[in-house]
Every structure is written in structure tokens, then in C-alpha cells.
């Protein structure tokens with residue numbers, strides 16, 4: 001089974017699906033390679049909207065693959081991995097066309113960061129999402145803290161980051177994290193949400209997105225993401241983090 005799927009639809013949507021439902025669509029290095037490939041394809045003029053989802057109906061993405069990354073012990077080792085994924089999420093954040101996360105299931109930790117890097121989030125009913133990194137004695141490390149603070153009211157972004165909890169769809173909508181709760185098929189619902197944008201010329205969409213990109217550039221977004229990655233790497237090295245991950249993996 002391929003760990004990711006890239007599909008291009010005739011209406012201009014390019015869809016990237018993380019296809020590891022048995023691991024709740026956790027991100028390992030193969031998924032990073034796949035995301036990089038999909039982002040390169042998304043630059044094509046025929047693509048109007050870039051969408052990301054997860055396979056199955058249990059998880060959108062459960063964040064970093066803890067079994068793959070548990071071997072990273074030091075600050076430098078953690079930095080290399082976190083920096084690679086944060087570079088990809090910055091690329092996604094800065095994509096010069098609309099981007100949407102289709103939350104087919106739970107979005108946890110880095111999964112929530114991936115969703116935050118998109119312009120819009122559409123959730124299936126009854127999904128949960130949250131930046132639970134604090135419970136692992138780390139912070140967001142892929143840029144998600146910076147992204148969400150650009151997208152939400154400051155108090156709502158701080159609440160989500162500092163509570164390190166999961167929220168239901170209604171709460172996520174109230175926080176401004178989710179723009180639409182989908183009834184029925186998620187991809188079909190997203191087409192309804194996006195149809196007005198899909199009618200416009202790709203250069204118009206690009207021009208609008210550039211207004212936001214210029215603002216983020218002026219606000220030093222890339223430097224802030226690097227700082228976030230650095231701080232998370234420092235915490236990663238601590239025994240408190242390794243202990244929590246070992247607990248999740250059932251390692252004594």
C-alpha cells in the first residue's frame with residue numbers, strides 16, 4: 001500500500017492523502033517526501049486549490065510518527081527532523097493558491113499543525129483536533145504555533161496551544177479553527193465550499209493570496225517558525241519528553 005496518494009481532479013483540486021490509516025496517518029520521512037512532491041505539483045497553473053486529507057475515517061493525521069522519531073534523542077537530531085517538516089509546512093503556508101485541510105478524523109499534535117498551515121479547515125462531524133504537544137513535554141515544532149497565531153484571535157490560539165487538549169467540531173468552529181462542518185461526503189462538501197473560488201482565474205486567486213503572503217513576510221513569519229523549531233528541539237532533548245513518548249509506545 002502506498003503511504004500517500006496524489007490525485008488531480010478536472011475542477012482544479014489537487015488532493016494529497018496520507019495513506020497510513022493503521023498508524024492513524026502519522027507523518028514519517030516517506031510522508032514528508034510525498035508532501036514535497038505534491039507541493040511541487042501544486043505549483044502547476046492547472047491547479048487552483050491544494051487539499052490535504054487522511055485515509056479512513058478515524059484520523060486526519062496523528063502528528064509525527066512517534067515510533068520512527070523516538071530514536072531522535074538530542075536537540076540537534078530533533079532539530080533536523082522538525083526543521084525538515086517545518087520547511088514543508090512553510091512552503092504549504094506560502095503556496096500561492098488556496099489550500100484546505102479536509103479533516104476526515106482526529107487531527108492531533110503535528111496533525112493539527114499540518115491543518116493550521118492550510119488556509120481553510122473543513123471537518124467531518126464528530127472529529128476532534130488539538131495541539132496536544134504539551135502533554136508530551138514539548139511545544140509545537142513544525143511551525144503550527146506560529147501558523148495558528150496568524151489565523152485565530154490571539155486568545156483562541158493561546159487557549160488551544162496552552163491547554164494541549166482535544167476539542168470537538170463545534171468547539172473548533174467557535175474557536176475559528178474550522179470554517180465548515182461537513183455533512184456526508186467530505187470531498188463533495190469541500191467542492192461546495194470551494195466552488196465559488198474554483199470559478200475564478202488562477203491568477204486572481206494568486207493575487208489575493210499574495211496579499212496575505214506579503215503580510216506574513218513583513219511579520220517575519222519564517223524567522224518565527226525557525227525560533228519555534230529551535231525551542232521545541234531544546235525541549236525534545238529533555239528526559240520528560242522521552243518518558244512521555246516511551247509511555248505512549250509502551251516501552252519500559
Ligand SMILES: CC[C@@H](C(=O)O)C(=O)SCCNC(=O)CCNC(=O)[C@H](O)C(C)(C)COP(=O)(O)OP(=O)(O)OC[C@H]1O[C@@H](n2cnc3c(N)ncnc32)[C@H](O)[C@@H]1OP(=O)(O)O
Nearest residue numbers: 022023024026062063064065066067108109110140141142
Ligand atoms: C513529532 C512532531 C510533533 C510536533 O512537532 O508536533 C508531534 O506531532 S507530537 C504529537 C504526536 N502525536 C501524538 O502524540 C498522538 C498519538 N496518538 C494518539 O493519541 C492516538 O493514536 C489517536 C491519534 C488519538 C488515535 O487513537 P485510536 O484511534 O484509539 O488509535 P490507537 O491509539 O489505538 O492507534 C492505532 C495505531 O496507530 C499508532 N499510532 C497512533 N498515533 C501514532 C503516532 N503519532 N506515531 C506512531 N504511531 C501512532 C498506535 O501506536 C497504534 O499502533 P499499533 O499499536 O501498532 O496498532
